[in-house]
Amino acid sequence: MGLIETAVNPWGQTVPIHIEFYLMWVAAIGGLAFLMVHAIYVQFVAAKASHAARISPALEAQYPPKIKRHSLVARLFHWVMSVAMFALLITAFLPRMGYPFAWVEYHWIAGLVLTASIIFHIFHATFWMDFWSIWPDKEDIQEAKWRFLRATGKDAPEPRKFGKYPFENKMYHLVIVLSGLAVTLTGVFMMKRVRTPFFTRNPYLFGDMTWGMMYILHGLAGVGLIGLVMVHVYFALRPEKFVITKSMIGGDLDRDFYLEHYDQERWKVPAAK
């Protein structure tokens, strides 16, 4: 049982056509395994993360009681994207799981929504958001190393508190960006192979081999997203992260949580007047 399914084309050449669909189960089980392991780890193994002391109460008092975390636009984008993502995963994999329905149209429409939202996000993030806040930097990696060493009982300098986005969060975003771009770019080309109102169907836009590669990339990114989405939802639902999840709805955190978990240097919030 290989990773990709091949076919013989009309010229007798063997060309890849898509991934083996058992990989969707691999991804799902992988995701499940991860979150189980993580849950157990947090519950029984992990030591309570100890952080450097909080800043002086006087300073604290300067912060507003509610700390803005996600702008309305950012939140809208997030939820639009997540709806599209779920629609895509359902239309892609439910029929494969034995629940057939006419999925193609919903799939490419959802795909377009996702693509549009991503394009929007790129612009929005570049010009209106703190662009660099989501990308891992040298410090993150350095501190991740320390955290790992400490967790394994070795001694290492104590890491600082996180900025707006913890390292894991940044890494997750990075992976999502990669798979998201892969799946949407290939997906847009693949629309040329089905009937849409936009252009006449032409599967001969590329050679059989190029198409095959595209389908495989699309498939790998697709099943990858199964796992990634599971993990994302899991964290969103974890009690200690719930405040953050709520902030994706309401938009802000209360001051206390902010002061407790974040480094005010790394996540600067305008002080209250």
Add this chain to the structure above:
Amino acid sequence: MAIIRDIMPAFELFQPATVGDALGLLDQHRSDAWVLAGGLDSFDWLKDRIKRPKVVIDLSQVSELRGIKEVAGGLEIGAMTTLTEVVRNPIVKEKFSILSQGAELAASPQIRNQGTIGGNVSQDARCWYYRGGWKCYRAGGNICFADTPTAVNREHAILHADRCVAVNPSDSAPALIALEAQMVIRSVKGERVVNAEDYFVGPAIDITHMTVLKPGELLTAIRIPATWAGAQFYFEKVRDRQVWDFPLMNVASAMVVNGGNIEKIRIVVNAAAATPLRLTAVEDAVRGKPRSVATGEMAGKLAIVGAEPLRYNGYKVPLMRNLVKRAISGVEEPKWA
């Protein structure tokens, strides 16, 4: 692997004598098994070495699957009844003549002598790309070779295509649907009965199958209710050669006309889409209307709403319009005939 055709690969052959045995074998071998009815569709796949079942289950010896019996004014036709037997059956001729017409227009005499009604309704698509062994959507691939800017597709679908544009080639299917027939499906788990129009499945739902039959299931009989016995029927098939050819399109209608008005009607077109199309919109539109050319023309125009022709099958749109018209208002024979 180099490709060679026209020599059947070896397979294990079973010839069960009863439906029970057949179902048992089907259940035992599942996806390894290939059901052989008349075999006229199957042998193409086997001789081309495209499909290579480990096990072939030949139903020719299952006598209980053969024959036509009268049931409550209607009929029950065994799935293994040959098309010739259907054509020659006096009750079919007398009460359900569209079925004998449809069956008689299929293929050739020798094929009708061996081909079965069950096989005819369950037969695979005839798209020449698909049958040529090209790995298209229907063959489990990721492309339709028949819907490309250069494809030659005059025999293909104008309606309800979803990636695959193949059509259903059966001539008896539209007649059965018009007669409100029911398909009796059995497996080791038991029996289920589906309406003829629900027996067929389009590519949107299941792109690699033509019918709702699942592995392990067998179409054992077709029931025709008394409902349409002796109604006014119309069947027409348009094809390139006048024998041994699949329909460019065919149409079947059953009507009850009262005082010149259409009281009840069922009308079905095949070879326009991947499944035989029962035109319910047309039925609703003409019900209660006079059986006239005007009604026919209105029905024809309505029938082709949403048609999406390909490069070479544009003619199928007027063809469907005119056939639907005829199926309702009939056709005038020339004076000299």
Add this chain to the structure above:
Amino acid sequence: MPAAKTTPIESTHKLVGKNYQTPDLVAKVTGKAKYAEDYRVDGMLFARLLLSPMPHARVVSIDASEALAMPGVKAILTADDLPAPADGMTDLGQVIPANKLADRSLTMEPMYQGEPILAVCAVDELTCAEAIEKIHITYERLPHVVDPFVSLRPGGPNARVQGNVWIRPETPKAVPGQPPPLPPAAQVQELKWTEEDFAAAKDGQMPMGKPAEEWSFGDWEAGLKKADLVLDETFVSPNTSHQPLETRTTMAYWQNGKVYVHTGTQSTAQTVPAIARWLGPNIKSPDDVVVISEYTGGGFGSKITSSISAIIPCILSKKVGAPVMMRISREEEHFIGRARPSVHGRMKVGFTKDGRITAIDMYTVCDNGSYDAQGDGMTSGRIVSLMYQPPAMRMRGVSVITNTSPRVSQSQPGGFQGIVMMEPILSKAARKLNIDAVEIHKINSPTGKAEVGPPVRGKRPYITSSFIREALDRGRELFSWDERKKQVKRSGTKVRGIGVATSAFVGGSIGFDGLFVIKPDGRMYVQSGIGNLGTESVHDCNRVAAEMLGVPWDKVEIAWGHTGRNLPWACPSGGSQTTHAMTRAAYITATDAIQKLQQIAAKDLGGKPDDYVVANERVFRKGGGAGMSLAQAAKRAIELGGIYDGHELPKGINKMTAASATALAGQGLLAVARDTMPRDGLTHSFVAGFAEVEVDLETGKYAVTDYMAVADVGTVLHPHALGGQVLGRSVLGMGHALGQKWVYDQHYGVPLAKRFHHNRPPTILDVPVDMKWDAVNIPDPETPIGARGIGEPPVGAGCMAILNALSDALGDDVFRRAPVMADTILASLEAGHPMEEGLTAHI
């Protein structure tokens, strides 16, 4: 409407012109007749072919190790095991230089999908198949093209690495006293048209760039200028595979250095040198080739001298030292079984207001296929110049190589396409000028020694005779043409139309041999080198000799179909030459027998040979009196020996004939001779076809409701056989009108219409249930019996009578290519103009 009538063929002869039971008929009808695949030899092995999946590629490597390791696999044959193409030789001993680019039956550079790469020989076909699936071939894909016009475009792909068209150099001038030189071999070169050439053509019109060949006569430009009506039309004829019902299956084995080839061939004698040439160094001399083909399941031009694939089992058999049967499947037959090339034609034709053609400017683009240069494109002009007698004409053409299965002559090669191009124009002119369709055909028909083709050494050649006008008159009457013209045309959704078409083709060659022996048992033993492909000419022609000697048919034995049976040299059974050529050979041979009989009688009974006549199995003095039976004469011939029993042979007979005669010498009175009789003109035959069609305007479906053909083939030899040919070949033509054609996928360049229900040979329900035929039965003045060939001309007539009837029913603007099917009719009627793509090939 009145069904077509027919009149019985009358004959003043005893045997000629009479029906009889051919000697092969009972064997055929009882299943005892053995065709190539019906032979079994002990230890017979089987061979199957591995075919190219690509339309054009180079074989980089072949790994057959796994296959060869399989139990039961005996050998693999590739192109490397085949002899190089060898020079040929004409009957006159002129060398035909080998075509280095010819089909060799196996190849390392496949030119079309389905071309054989190698053959696997094993104990049975199942093993062959499994072995083939274990063979791994690496291909380097090369550019491919299946549409001639795509290849002609600037920068368009070439189907062969050498180029895309066959160019034929000028034929050198003839040296007085020597036979006319052969046209030099054509060469493959690149020819592209300009964007301007393509832009110049309006929609549906064929662009006309630089041609590869051209000829003309008369001032065609002036002719077009002075015309009252000039029509400029483009029409496309289809590619149609021959599809004989018997595929080119061949079984071969070697015995004492001779190879015995059981195969299907149209010609028996002529197949020996052909196979000998293909086998090259595998044999010492042509005498080592024995062809066995008593029965052939059809050919239609695709098996004139068997087919080159026949050498595969021959060479395999030599390699493995056992008999090898190579069955050819129907799909393989579609690939290698040959086809008629599609021709795209554009013609400008000028007419006077009373319907006479003033000039023709014709251009054809021929879809040449992957191999040998096809002459159909240019021949079409030659036949047009004969059939419609233009006072002036220009003919141009190009034959474009495509990566599609090889083409070869099919019944009425080129002539058919010419008729297909011209007939729609003639019937359109008739409508525009308001002239009766039969009349406009008559006005432009040849009569007597009419001229044909371009000038040769300054003078246009002419034909022996034409009675097509008589045929048109006969048909007009028997078909009740004038009554039908008056009948109701439209009723309900149905519309009727009637059509007439004329057609012509070469009707005979000369210069072949005859051989028979009258044995002391009084019976006549005829050796026939003619092929038995169902035309019955293998038997019919010999009736001439029997009649001349007064021998009753039941005392005639015919040896045929096995070149081990001492057969004489005969013409190839193709191009309708047999009836003409071989009745002449029979006549000259019978004359030889009569002279010998007269001499023997004179020797024994006194007097001069001229005092004796031969009749009723006797040679006797004129006005009765002394004589002897043929049996007695045969005995005397053996006693006399020398020329009488074949120990002394005349000069000039073919060496195959001489060898056969020598083998038969001493058995009785041996008659042998070569046809050296003069002939003034080129022999051509003619057919007039009449059809009625009924079209359903709502479905586009149409039916041919009646058909009648009248043949001008000189003296009728065998009415049953002639009727079969006239109507049979008419239906072959109808196929081209009703639905027969090839379809290729344009992107991958591979064929799609490989099954009968895809390429649509007509079924018995596609043609009228009761067709009629007749023959004018006027002897050709240039041949002793007056009989001409018939195989070809009905084809064009059958096709175009139908299409002319169709445009009579539907008007001019419905179709512009053949075949015409429901989709075209319906779409065009709906749109009000032709909806077909004008030029795209293979759709």
Add this chain to the structure above:
Amino acid sequence: MADKNNMEDAPKGISRRSAIKGVIAAGAVSSSGAYLFRTSTVRAQQSAAGSVERLVTLNVNGQQRRVDVMKQETLNTTLRYKLGLTGSKLGCDRSECGACTVLIDDVPHYSCSILTHTTRGKNIVTIEGLASANGKLHPVQQGVVDEQGFQCAFCMPGFVMATVGFLKVNPSPTRAELAHGVSGNLCRCQDYDKILTALMKGAENLRKVS
């Protein structure tokens, strides 16, 4: 009718003599068995429990013939390559041309498209079984001879068998009806008109004798 007679002559069940014949036939088979489909020569096909037996007895032209048949073997292959009955031709092997037509229990079938195993216990009649033992032609064959029907005749056995089968259902057809009756057969010489005339003559001959 000729073929009927033949069948009546045939032993019902296997008499001792025909059993011996059978053995001889089977013996003969194993030598010619390798044709087309290997039997025992290379790799014997394993049989699963309950699947068909390979050694079968066929009733062909009124004779019981024992023959070793592969599971995937078509009747045409068995007739042509194992029983020496090459009268039934193979034109397309795809039930399109009819050259392989034989009668199975009096019904015309394409022998290329039916498994030999499916025909066990049925009466198979091929072109070789039409004429009576003394060589007297079947009336339909006689009709072909009377009218010089057919040209290359490769399609002839199929047409004749289709006609004989059709006439059992409709002994006095019109020309059009007979055309429909034999419409499952292709003639590439396209001699349809003369063929139809010959077969109509055959029908007439048949009506005279029966």
